Amino acid sequence: MKSYSPLITLLLAYLIMIAIGQSIPGMWQPVMLVIFYIAIGQALNVFLGMTGYVNFGYVALLGVGAYGMGVALGYYNELGLIPTLILGFILAAILALLVSAIVGGIALRLRGAYFAIATIGVNEGIKYLIMGAKIWGGSEGIVLSGILRKSFGAETMRFLSTTFADAGVIVVAIATGVVTAYILNSRLGYALIALREDEEAAKVMGINVTKYKQIAFMISCVLAGLIGATAWTLKLTYVFPQDVFAINYTVEAIVIVMLGGAGTLLGPLVGGLIYALLKYYLAIAFPGLQLLILAPLLIVVILLFPEGVVGYIAKKARGTRLENFVR
Amino acid sequence: MLTVRELESGYGEMQVLWGVNLDVREKSITTVLGPNGAGKSTTLKTIFGILKPWSGTVEYIGENVTNMPPHKKVELGITLVPEGRHLFPNMTVEDNLIMGAYLKRAEDRLEDSLDLVYTLFPRLKEREKQKAGTLSGGEQQMLAIARALMTSPNLILMDEPSQGLAPKLVKEVFETVLKLKEEGLTILLVEQNVFASLEISDYAYVLHEGKIAFGGSVDEVRESEEIKKAYLGV
Amino acid sequence: MKKLLVFVLVGMVLFFAGCAQQQPQQATTPAGPKEETLYFGAPISLSGKFAEEGKASLYGMQVAAKWINEHGGVKVGDTTYKIEIKYYDDESKKENVQSLIERLATVDKVKFILAPYSSGLTLAAAPIAEKYQVLLNSHGGASDYIFEQGYYYVVQTLSPASKYQTGFLDMVKKLDPNAKRVALVYEDGEFSRAVHQAAKEYAEELGFEIVYEKTYPAGATDLSPILNELKATNPDVIIGGGHFADGQLLAKQLAELNINVKAISILVAPTFPEFYEALGNKAEGICGPAQWEVGARYTPDVADELGVEWYGPTQDEFLAMYKELAGEDAVPPYQAAEAAAAVLSYAKAIEKAQSLDPAKVREAMNGLKFMCLYGLWQIDPETGKQVGHEMDIIQWQNGEKKIVWPEAAATADPCYPMPTWDEKASGATCGS
């Protein structure tokens, strides 16, 4: 069904979140946290949701994206502010493309769980390459706030790491949503649905499954790279290999996609909201116990909605007027 | 022996059976006929318990076995020769047969059953140590039937045993089914091969869109031209 | 739809549980006309990789706050403030730290924040603290570079990473001028790299020869490749380690591979009692740098001698109060003392500034110099880096952790050279 109306719901949700963050004191960072989680869910969803393939190396793309921006800001800042930032985004995208081209080229030939587990070593592999070969500062990483302060002044540095970084995350998050919506309505989206359901049949229907899988994989990876560049490098002002290749972000992204509903536009939004808010408030209400409480809750949600919350609602809404806004 | 009443079931959200009624008499061959997708296999799977019945009852020698899991039914003497054989391809022919005698009751009769099976299918004896996956199609079908016999059943549900076999082999399979009946077994058969199955059956049912459209003795079915035209596609 | 309803209900219950918990802190206690509660905020790692250190530092903070409250609170003008620690669990994760710092600065209106544990998390907290112009006092982020980034609101209570292993080298040089050959084996991480790069430079300055230097990745479960190689270089002294688990492993495998040297100093791990529990008497003679140790000789008298002010509980008071919180057998590790010192430094600086304005308090910190059970507290005004506090070197002797360096703080003489592994296997200990 060619329809961009669910995008309205998505954009509205972003607007509301931003409004909440701006008007209620103390809500800005939590909102950014939620948006970060939604974004990593959305970027993963482009691949996982639509093809059914789990990319366990996902965090590696966030990581190399973070490095792309970090390298630009740390090593090429004499170019001037704007060119350095542009270079940063380009490097983030290129590194992500490069990694996804190699990993995709090898691992996409595997199916299902085999693909998932084959990609599980990717983030560790890249992390140890950077640390072992002492690339880009090795284990010491890149620490940027001092460099930025020196090159561009304290005000600009503060602006970069707060307002600009936050705006960047939001723009990337929304872009990810728009890309998802576009894909869902494009030939690519149909091809992905087909190959998710039946790869053999898809081939015979004229779909070059390898090509479309690789395209979806690379789109997902580049978006992830951009999230890493903004939400990590710009916002945190440092890149440490141990931090940016931590597998738990992959798992969290998967959790978010699954909670919301794989392959749906709004799934990561709902999943991200549930996951991040639950965690945030549990951490405040029961410091130290939040994960102990969160884990059984996750299991309950999985048992109740194996297809995710949005997946469930979309099914229920089929044939009603709500249908156009839930997907 | 087996009484099925108002059986409904399906896959996921899709209902396939809409109230099936069947009776299988002891030491008879009963065939369920019908076009593809009419629900023949679904009927067998639901009776055996691989699919959960949504409603209706299945009675076996007076006992309500509707919601009994498959392994309990095997214990009672019901087994299934599934469509597509479902052998253990990487295990030897012998191990496949031994697996058939998995339950205590069958294990006690392991030697006798093996004797019986090897007499019925001497080819299997020859290939005892061969992996099941390397057998030819006909041999695999024989093994599937043999494995079912190893459970010491009273009632065998057979799902398309002739499927995918060359005509000569089809004949062999049907002869085997007849032999089983002579051995005192009861057989509920699902077949697309209308003529061959009518030839060996005592009773037949015609399934259409998840319901029994007609049932009776083979002669009655044969005579009912209209049924043939409408449902059997002959 | 029923499922959905249940789900929404559970969600709402949880949401309100979260909100309910918030309420009390928003209503500031109007207890008396001149008595108010002052919150110090803290994102603490109660889960994740720094959970152990996080818990100890929380207890330390709570002890310090309690002591301050029992001793007249913090007086600004006519108002007496009772200190309370407002803490959340950051799960040892950077995104959480940022959210929680903001929550502390805005929702809880906290002006004084105790930084999270570890250098990385402190670095993540800094931009947000800077944004809301609240003070960030690092008690667990040792790395020097945090304070080289130009943050104004970030100050340090613990000694910086560059100072960790230098005392040990001083000690060896003093004890044995013939010990020349130094081998470095440490975890490949930003913290231990910072520590050991500084140590390496310092060693070369002191005239030591670096005969071996290799790192191992975090989480390694077998160090034999690196240690087999090290053994061949025949060093006199080994410096290394990183965090807790790998430090234990390093000591264990040095023993297994029977690598005998005169002295060993391992980062972090030896300061925990679990180190000795895990290794038994194999731990005898192993040294390690500590920010603080039970038995450290910082007392009001020492402060008098040095002519600086004493503030806070004495060590005995601290140990007793710590036990009340953490349990009868609990012995505070240095993470507890440094966190306590950070709380004390805030109280002291606020009183000095006579203001709750973070900028003024930061200003006041520049000239602040005092001693507490943790030692001296004084920062470099330029960077906020700690310069007053000194590291101790501890050594396991006869089943007990002794301070062996600096001489002024020492509770025992160094056991040098340490017994060989074979000697230890037949029961030898330091001092036996």
Added chain:
Amino acid sequence: MAFVEQLIANLLYGAILGAVYGLATMGLSLIFGVLRIVNVGHGAFIMIGAFTAYWMFTLYGISPVLSLPLAMAAGMIIGVAVYLVVVKRLVDAPELATLLAMFAIGIFIEEAAKQIWGANYVGYSWEIGSISLPFTEIPYTKLVAFISSILIAAAVYVWFRKTKLGKAVRAVVEDREGALTCGIDVNKIYALSFSLGIGLTVLSGVLVTLFTPVGINAYMGGEYTLKAFVIAVLGGLASPWGAFYAGFIFGLIENGSYTLLGLIPGVEPFGLTRFVSFVVLMLVLLLKPTGLLGGE
């Protein structure tokens, strides 16, 4: 000569470590093979085993070797419980749902362990001497870990090949519907395999501490989860034997490559060994996508 000696020493240790890795992966492969469940909470169960060995040794002085059967039993009980409470309801759910459930279970176990045992790193010292070789020393504890791993793997192999129940598990793996027609209670086999898989994993936690008796902590499992997955893929994922052999190979590569990487100037060879493992994995997948020893 030093170079060769180093290499031999590293390979020896690599083989020992590899055997432990291999056994620590068998449970993962077994569960995947039978139930198609990707147990991302794998490490949490290893951690339970490690704590079992630790507590038995420190509290009661029970040697870790005797803890092996205990850990197996404890693991199987936990396995059955997890199966009945969660997994059973998800057997027919999408692959990802079970993956997520296992993730949640892993977190739950880790957090519960942290609440119960604290987040400290603990360890124990079981001193039974060591063998002195010209170029290295090998403690008997590590040899015990090595030999136990091989014996246990062999026992599991025999159990699968020769016993009726073991054959039933294989039958279910090969054809679930076929197994049903033989009267095999597939649910029971699932529960058994799951609990066996968890049992083996918990047991391997004891062996892990025999090799590395320190650094035992609620979160210690993560490292092993990652390694186990890489090893499982090398071994063909669904095959416990493949996993065991692949563990060996992995141990040899990880330790053996160290000496060679040390020849490259200006790098950290130990860190790079991890990268080499990754490259080997990728190469294997490139040349033989079903894993080194995968039959499928």
Added chain:
Amino acid sequence: MLLKLEGVTKRFGGLVAVNSVDLEVEEGEKLGVVGPNGSGKTTLYNLISGVYMPDEGRIFFEGKEITNLPPYDRTKLGIARTFQIPRPFGSATVRENVAIGAMFGMANAGVDEALEMADDMLKLVGIYDLKDKEAKLLTPLEKKLMELARALAMKPKLLLLDELLAGMNPANINEILELLDRVKKEENIAVIAMVEHLMHAITKFAERVVVMHQGMKLIEGPTMEVLNDPKVIEVYLGEKLNVG
């Protein structure tokens, strides 16, 4: 000449599934392929549609060699097929399923255009009412019709039907045969239909018949002639089956 197979052979391990088969199909021709299961029909289809690559022999389509062309490129040239056991894209709707055919087949339509074409095709095969249903919820018969619509939406020059009629009742069969006739005339599609049992359907439909037996082409020729050939009756139909 639309399609030409020259000595095409496919082996699986020791089994020769298709053994040196030659076949020629003219544009717009209606050809029936009959033979029992296991005679190599499905493998033949898989070779033509590109699911398998032949071990020996060559395949030409409109004079162009396509022997080793992947399946998705063959559809662009105008080859479409259905499956013996329907393979719908289960969680997509019926309309989306058919639209996918239009998008990636020879029609190569854009999304909007494809959805419109899908509606037309669904009306054509008579399941337009089901267009918003998830494909996995269809009955087997409906799935087959959907597959036919999906294949037709690809606007092929050659349509391979794999047991399309099996399991349908005579009324349906007649409808489908008429439909195929109409489509064939309008669009000049060559249709190869493959059947196992339904002899009378093949007689109504096909102008020419090929009989497969043990991977080889047993015989080919005008339909009635072939089906009454004693050799065919002996090896395939058996004495009991009376044709016509």
